Amino acid sequence: MSIIAVTSEGPSLDDQVDPRFGRAAGFLVVDLETMDTRYISNGQSQVMAQGAGIQAAEIIAREGVGWVLTGYVGPKAFKALSAAGIKVGQNLEGLTVRQAMERFKSGSIESAQGANRTGR
Amino acid sequence: MIVAVASGKGGTGKTTVTASLATVWDGPLVAVDLDVEEPNLHLFLQPAISGSQTAHMPVPLVDESRCTYCGACSDLCQFKAISVMGQLVLTFPEMCHGCGGCLAVCPEKALSPGQRELGEISWGRVGQVVFLSGRLRIGEAMSPPLMRRVKAKLEQMLPANGGDAIIDAPPGVSCPAVNAVIDSDVVLLVTEPTPFGFYDFQLAWEAFSPLGKPLAAVINRAGLGHDAVYRFCREKGLPILAEIPYDRSIAEAYARGRIITEVSAGLRENFISLRDKLRDLARPGPSGKAVHA
Numbered sequence A: 001m002s003i004i005a006v007t008s009e010g011p012s013l014d015d016q017v018d019p020r021f022g023r024a025a026g027f028l029v030v031d032l033e034t035m036d037t038r039y040i041s042n043g044q045s046q047v048m049a050q051g052a053g054i055q056a057a058e059i060i061a062r063e064g065v066g067w068v069l070t071g072y073v074g075p076k077a078f079k080a081l082s083a084a085g086i087k088v089g090q091n092l093e094g095l096t097v098r099q100a101m102e103r104f105k106s107g108s109i110e111s112a113q114g115a116n117r118t119g120r
Numbered sequence B: 001m002i003v004a005v006a007s008g009k010g011g012t013g014k015t016t017v018t019a020s021l022a023t024v025w026d027g028p029l030v031a032v033d034l035d036v037e038e039p040n041l042h043l044f045l046q047p048a049i050s051g052s053q054t055a056h057m058p059v060p061l062v063d064e065s066r067c068t069y070c071g072a073c074s075d076l077c078q079f080k081a082i083s084v085m086g087q088l089v090l091t092f093p094e095m096c097h098g099c100g101g102c103l104a105v106c107p108e109k110a111l112s113p114g115q116r117e118l119g120e121i122s123w124g125r126v127g128q129v130v131f132l133s134g135r136l137r138i139g140e141a142m143s144p145p146l147m148r149r150v151k152a153k154l155e156q157m158l159p160a161n162g163g164d165a166i167i168d169a170p171p172g173v174s175c176p177a178v179n180a181v182i183d184s185d186v187v188l189l190v191t192e193p194t195p196f197g198f199y200d201f202q203l204a205w206e207a208f209s210p211l212g213k214p215l216a217a218v219i220n221r222a223g224l225g226h227d228a229v230y231r232f233c234r235e236k237g238l239p240i241l242a243e244i245p246y247d248r249s250i251a252e253a254y255a256r257g258r259i260i261t262e263v264s265a266g267l268r269e270n271f272i273s274l275r276d277k278l279r280d281l282a283r284p285g286p287s288g289k290a291v292h293a
């Protein structure tokens, strides 16, 4: 699938990948064919006492993305993302969104088999 | 009168104070263990258990054949315990608060009440003391729902049992601790005169004094030397109703799960006077008012 979402600290490709999934600042949705980008704020999930990861999964599922690139994903968010058929590329903190995207395009990001963070 | 025995942290002797107070009660009493995560009042009171029941919380069950994936349930649930992902409804029963909102908004009647086990409520008797306790299911994350069910059982029991109860509250100052003391007439804080004990005691005072209930203190292991807690009580007008001396025979009794009042007649007197002072404090009147002014 050619549309991916990257958890991002800001709206541009040169912003840092936000390491958190559920409590990410926002998502940069990138269409890899046209290179169109769209930034979606995740403020709504950030303020939730619980279920932020599930809420975030709902938000990006609506965008029709096939993959999400991020740092850490908790078990509930992972379950929700899998249910929506969204693959997860994780442990990408420390990169910019552009770098994460290039790495994805080169085919060197594997689809995670499970959550890499416990708890909520 | 309902007395809640609380403490800012565990290990201050809260449960042994609860049990000791129960043994000197001069009338019918319900002794309640609301420390549902780690109930241990029964170890001290050793009641004969006469009944128990499993407590449940209603959680939504989805009938996928009726669901249109409209998302109304998911939009409503602030806990995200139900979520619509494309053509799938996901439920996270362990996160559900049992409010029933999703069932009410579902336009297709696709949701029905299922059950999540919260834990067990048991009751019994020791002498003239009625015993009541809740034990959270291992893996259950929320204690307040089970605590509310234990309290509902207490409400049923109280009229036939003289109306007096002592509640062993969970340690700490979080939601379960506040939930345990909220229906009481007087809150008794158990602390010890050590720096750590004092720190947690202050937190407990901050958490409980806004409830506007009479508050009082019991100092356990008195004589350990740190006097900040005494100064604090004086400044805040918090009466110290009893002091339990730091004493080897008490520590040994405690370690064997025995009750302090059985150690010596003097200690028994201590608790009898504590009981009477609690009664004075719970009684509405000038003395009670002064405490939480």
Ligand code: SF4
Pocket: B058, B059, B060, B076, B077, B078, B079, B080, B081, B082, B095, B096, B097, B098, B099, B100, B101, B102, B103
């Ligand atoms: S019962 Fe309430 S908390 Fe539970 S899933 Fe439904 S709306 Fe959410």
Ligand code: SF4
Pocket: B062, B066, B067, B068, B069, B070, B071, B072, B073, B074, B084, B089, B105, B106, B107, B108, B109, B110, B111
């Ligand atoms: S409200 Fe009812 S019909 Fe709509 S998504 Fe939820 S379960 Fe399905």
